[in-house]
Amino acid sequence: MSDDTLISVNGVSKKFCRSLKKSLWYGVKDIAGEVIGRNSGYDSLRPEEFWAVDDVSFELRRGECLGLIGRNGAGKTTLLKMLNGLIKPDKGRIEMRGRVGALIALGAGFNPILTGRENIYVNASVLGLSKKQIDKKIEEIIDFAEIRDFIDAPVQSYSSGMQVRLGFAVAAVLIQPDVLLLDEVLAVGDMGFKIKCLNSVRELMADAAVVFVSHSMQFVSQFCNRIAVMEKGLLKCDTLSISEGIDGYLSQFPTETAVAGTGGAVIENIQLHTKNKSWDSEDEAIVHQGEELNVTCDIKILDLECKNTRFFIHIMDQGFEPIIAFETSKSSTLSFAISTDLYRAKIELGKIDLNAGKYSLVISVENADSRIKIARIQGCGKFRVLSELMHWGSVVRQAEISFEQA
16 A cells, blocks of 8 residues: 555445345354354355445555445445444455545434534543643634524524534544545535535645545536446446546436327337437437537327417426426427428537436427427436536536626
């Protein structure tokens, strides 16, 4: 382990048992095996057991920030707990150099009967600080948490957000670690406090090796210079390319296509087009941020009662939240007048200035008079935006800004 390498993980595995009764029995057997110096089955799975973390290896140097991402249940938090020494691995070896700080389950250790001020002293004492050292820092902690009016009230009277504020303030002000472990800590508080947390974490990261667990790809891309993707306990990807790592994570989430409407129209043969390539509806398009994207599809109106129709297309994010909407103008509404002929629609979406991630389209046709959807396809036209940098908000726009002497 070199001087700059602060975390070394070699072939680490951890298993759990789905059955509580068997888990207790296996625990007794394992303890007995350790006492008599005999391996009691660490290397193999017994009935009802599974590998939560399976043969994970990596090294992390000072100044590096590893974004540990994956679906719920992938093994991220289990790995973080092993790094923090809360649980020990069943196989493999973990070496940590320097002081380890962890921002995990903020506020979970507070005593609800004690006041916020008293809890600060208790938590700081657990971290090894003397009363004199805490006295020097307590005003800074209270100011950071922004709950001075309630600091002498019992913590049980705090809202969940206030408890998290106090927990983060204690950790941020008192911990000056060589190794920093972060588990979804940037999802706290309102926007103003979140920005304060972001700045604080950046300062902590400057001279430490950081493992950062988050489901926010914006945070991951802004803070991390390396990505590790976990899936079912396995380390599936470890890369210096932020875009490649996020792409590997997003590929774990399939987008389902759903058809709805009255059946008064048919939408088919959906294709996506960039300047140099085209993709059919069953394929996922790859689009670089700033690249132009067009959509074509065939539409046949079958409802003879529908005299005028309108055409809509929405770009949806991974959670099927609408990001951008397009619709036909009044002048083009009549171009979809009732006919059994097949229409070829071309929609120019323009430059795709979206954050890196997976997106899909919702295409719909409605009766312009009754506003009833006669055809709607959700989850079609799947595409993935590649970009090394994520921004606040989903859409990135460039603006011309002028300055003058005030």
